[in-house]
Amino acid sequence: MLITQLQSIYPTLILSKPAEMSHPEDFQWYETPSNETIAISKEELTDKDEQLLSLFLSPLSLESHWGTDRERAWYHYLKEDVHELTIDAPLYYRFVFFSIADLPMNKDSFHEAFQSLFPERMPILFESDDQGFIIEEFFSDQQDMLSFDQMIDVLMSDFYTKIRFYISEISSNIHEAPSLYRWAEHNFRLAGKYQPSSVATYKDTMPFLYIDALPASHQKRIQQTVLHQVIEEPDLLQTVKTFLESGSNATLAAKKLFMHRNSLQYRVDKFIEKTGLDVKQFEGAVITYLALLSIGE
Template sequence: MTKIEQLKQIYPSLIVVEELSIEPSHKYQLFRTDEKQVIAILKTELHQKEVQLLHLFLTPISKQDDQKTAREQFWFSFLEGHSDELMAEPLPQKFRFVFFSLSDPTVDRQTFQEALQSFFPRVMPLLWENHQQGVIIEEIMENNQEPITFQPLIDVLMSDFYTKIHFYLSEFSESPLEGPSFFQWAKKCFHISMRNSIGPVATFQEVIPSLYIESMPKAERTMISDSLFSTVRNDQDLLQTIQVFLESGSNATLAAKRLYMHRNSLQYRVDKFIEKTGVDIKQFQGAIITYLSLLESDR
């Protein structure tokens, strides 16, 4: 018995609707399944606790989800596999996916969307995944159009909306044909950046180390980490210092500044780590294996 058939037994009013035929309704609550099917259940059959439970394995669709622009609908249909090609005209010269996540689910989506769009030279397609996450498709239409710089932008948005915001910026693509596969890859990287707290603005290059870690079996990752850090496992301050040192490009002055400590104190800790573990993190090979293992320890 399928998930929808099981739900149908609990909610007799449940119906499956076509994505493109969704109409805003005050009678029905709309959900999207993992298989991208859209179902509607009468709100009179749903209690608050049941709605919260359904949110765990179904994606709720609000009225705002139905108010896509024509260009957003073209992108949505293409990325979700409902259309074999991007029908939006004109096609962008290149594009990238900018995923975002809001920590506060009560933020007004329309207000946030308008604020985010104001930073772009033109309205960009924006697709909501759920009440807290979505993706804006940054389309480059002209040769002189510069990509948006998100680092200063996020400070303004977090200040205005009093919530933490995480962005993941994909690479740019010049091939609309690869859009669906590129989208799924970028979406995977976005969720990895969320799981590993890379941010608040994460890029593909910053996600790469975590991609390598997650590709290994958990047991093997743990064995490597335990082997390297057996002598310093309980010294969390030392491990934190080493991680900041490596993330600072092994620049002792910069790392000391970030840790609010004297450069000599930081250098002492680096030397202490090398002495206790036998891993020379001042050399590239020792630095890379230590950094990857530290990321695993953070998980």
């Protein structure tokens, strides 16, 4: 009701968020009492209008809700609103996408807590309430890369929420940034779908690119062809999958599964006997692993 009434007075009013617009700086932003974000063109507002609206709406700072100048410059370049990055480019960069299961506090506070874990201020952009990406910038060859495995432990212990990261490859070519961003975004979606680990890289998602491109009927056929003798034995399948993901190291796989090495070796040999696929050899391992990935979690 309130928004409808305001729209009759300010025709440019829209219900949106800064990240959903190409030029959010052309609008004045407010939050309604029901926590909805609205924008009104600055050209339509006088000083008196702004004072009046501030009485019953909460003005929003564009910088806090739509990033710093550097974050906005990166965003417009990656979304191809502009053809060049309008700020000093780093020597190297990579994209780190993240998703948060349950945002434990308001987004601005979490943003600052997130930022404090970096030795230097990094561009961090939320694209929704629970997802976004970091541009990890390197301005010297001596700059250390961050360990996101350690960061995720800190965040999950401090905020009691589940977080996932996808880390792209590093690039020194700023002109390929938009295409690398789209590629990383696609891999991030795959990582979320198949969840290989809490911190995934392109190396982790590469096999899923092939699996995800297959029609469901072909995935089913692969399972029936390769695994039909053991498809009803989930414990056996999980054992072999862990064995392969451990580099065919029986000792390491047994530790991961909390079982004796001899028991694991027995299961692996049982799989080989039933399927005729020697997972201790490269060809059998590749065929088996792709078939196991097609089943999913």
